[in-house]
Amino acid sequence: MYDFLIVGAGYAGSVLAERLAREAGKQVLLVDRRNHIAGNAYDLYNDDGILIHKYGPHIFHTNSKEVFEYLGQFTEWRPYEHRVEASVDGQLVPIPINLDTINKLYGLNLDSFGVEEFLKKVAEPIEHVRTSEDQVVSKVGRELYEKFFKNYTKKQWGMDPSELDASVAARIPVRTNRDNRYFTDTYQAMPLHGYTRMFERMLAHPNIHIMLNTDYRSIEGEIDYKEMIYTGPVDEFFDNCYGKLPYRSLEFKHETHNVSVFQPAPVVNYPNENLYTRITEFKYLTGQEHLKTSIVYEFPLAEGDPYYPVPRPENQELYKKYKALADAMPGVHFVGRLATYKYYNMDQVAAQALTMFKKIMGEKQEEHHAAADRATVQLAHSFAMAHKMRTNGNGSALPHEYLEH
Ligand code: FAD
Ligand code: UDP
Numbered sequence: 536m537y538d539f540l541i542v543g544a545g546y547a548g549s550v551l552a553e554r555l556a557r558e559a560g561k562q563v564l565l566v567d568r569r570n571h572i573a574g575n576a577y578d579l580y581n582d583d584g585i586l587i588h589k590y591g592p593h594i595f596h597t598n599s600k601e602v603f604e605y606l607g608q609f610t611e612w613r614p615y616e617h618r619v620e621a622s623v624d625g626q627l628v629p630i631p632i633n634l635d636t637i638n639k640l641y642g643l644n645l646d647s648f649g650v651e652e653f654l655k656k657v658a659e660p661i662e663h664v665r666t667s668e669d670q671v672v673s674k675v676g677r678e679l680y681e682k683f684f685k686n687y688t689k690k691q692w693g694m695d696p697s698e699l700d701a702s703v704a705a706r707i708p709v710r711t712n713r714d715n716r717y718f719t720d721t722y723q724a725m726p727l728h729g730y731t732r733m734f735e736r737m738l739a740h741p742n743i744h745i746m747l748n749t750d751y752r753s754i755e756g757e758i759d760y761k762e763m764i765y766t767g768p769v770d771e772f773f774d775n776c777y778g779k780l781p782y783r784s785l786e787f788k789h790e791t792h793n794v795s796v797f798q799p800a801p802v803v804n805y806p807n808e809n810l811y812t813r814i815t816e817f818k819y820l821t822g823q824e825h826l827k828t829s830i831v832y833e834f835p836l837a838e839g840d841p842y843y844p845v846p847r848p849e850n851q852e853l854y855k856k857y858k859a860l861a862d863a864m865p866g867v868h869f870v871g872r873l874a875t876y877k878y879y880n881m882d883q884v885a886a887q888a889l890t891m892f893k894k895i896m897g898e899k900q901e902e903h904h905a906a907a908d909r910a911t912v913q914l915a916h917s918f919a920m921a922h923k924m925r926t927n928g929n930g931s932a933l934p935h936e937y938l939e940h
Contacts, residue, residue, distance in 0.1 A: 543766030545574020547871030550888035597882035612724035667704035782841030
């Protein structure tokens with residue numbers, strides 16, 4: 536009998552497995568349908584012995600001391616500040632757009648004050664910034680928007696920036712100084728021996744049992760557990776009963792080259808007609824020394840493994856319906872990027888999981904009462920039955936007030 540069945544061994548599932556086992560003494564079964572732990576942060580040594588990130592570049596950065604120190608129990612850190620160049624008008628220039636970007640692109644020699652004036656002149660005032668197009672055009676004007684954002688975003692998301700929430704492009708700041716770091720967070724570092732090693736140490740506890748190559752649906756009738764933590768796509772959990780939520784996928788093309796350096800920056804973005812969005816050279820990220828070098832191209836796709844929720848109002852509306860259903864399912868906790876349909880970075884998912892741990896522990900004292908309408912509660916009930924949950928020992932996941940009499 537397990538206290539928790541945890542679906543997914545990425546950040547969300549692994550942080551919770553660690554906390555529940557080590558801090559709360561719970562028995563945990565952690566399953567993943569992939570053949571490895573660490574979710575999308577999984578890294579491995581390829582045939583040439585170079586450490587690569589299977590699912591694209593993962594750079595750790597956070598402002599949360601709590602998250603940094605928590606993960607620091609399982610890894611040493613290698614200080615690393617990420618830098619990205621964009622291929623624009625036949626040359627490589629820094630992105631986020633900064634003083635050097637403007638000067639290089641336009642052959643100018645402006646100082647910070649001059650760049651501020653420049654941007655003030657080209658920026659288009661927009662009263663209500665709603666979309667990613669609004670976001671960029673209101674800061675740097677249409678020309679720079681078209682050079683750096685329009686095509687990259689169209690490729691990455693399969694839609695025009697005018698159809699995407701402002702929050703997507705707002706991830707990329709605009710600077711009038713020479714700071715060319717991609718992130719400005721307080722803590723910026725890579726796990727010294729890689730993400731997978733960090734996850735291995737996190738999960739090395741006698742109360743944590745791991746099953747890989749296992750979809751939870753194939754075992755949930757076979758095992759006894761009290762509660763579930765689910766970190767996969769939320770719509771899939773509910774058999775897409777309200778329709779499928781849109782996700783964006785990627786194809787990763789990994790290559791190893793017989794040279795020690797492939798490109799002059801860790802990542803080069805291609806905001807142009809190429810089918811890929813960016814190329815990453817891993818040795819910059821990991822600090823590894825090797826005679827050869829490994830890179831990855833990212834080709835965006837509509838179909839395939841879901842990697843990104845797509846932030847736009849209609850998707851949020853649909854997600855809200857799933858969220859109401861999720862909230863009405865006592866005994867199942869939804870955590871993580873796809874389970875809560877949020878464009879979260881690794882540190883945000885780790886923080887969300889730590890908060891969920893505290894909530895679960897708090898709930899143990901205080902019985903949970905979901906506030907949902909009757910139809911949603913009934914639907915949740917039928918899903919709980921379908922998942923054969925045994926959270927109160929009588930074959931039902933739901934408290935008595937939810938059961939049909
Ligand atoms: P995941 O890592 O997706 O883990 C969920 C797991 O659940 C998966 O392993 C999946 O196999 C498993 N699962 C799903 N359904 C089932 C099922 N039915 N049965 C069993 N198992 C199941 N973040 C950063 O902070 N910095 C970066 O530089 C960065 N770069 C990124 C680059 C790319 C290309 C992508 C796609 C993401 C990037 N991220 C980055 C985001 C980061 O990957 C996520 O925030 C984080 O990995 C999410 O963790 P998670 O546990 O929510 O989900
Ligand atoms: N973006 C862009 N051009 C760039 C970099 C980013 O248009 O050179 C936009 C694009 O829409 C992208 C978003 O900003 O999806 C967020 O970029 P980020 O690098 O944070 O994406 P991620 O690493 O999450 O894929």
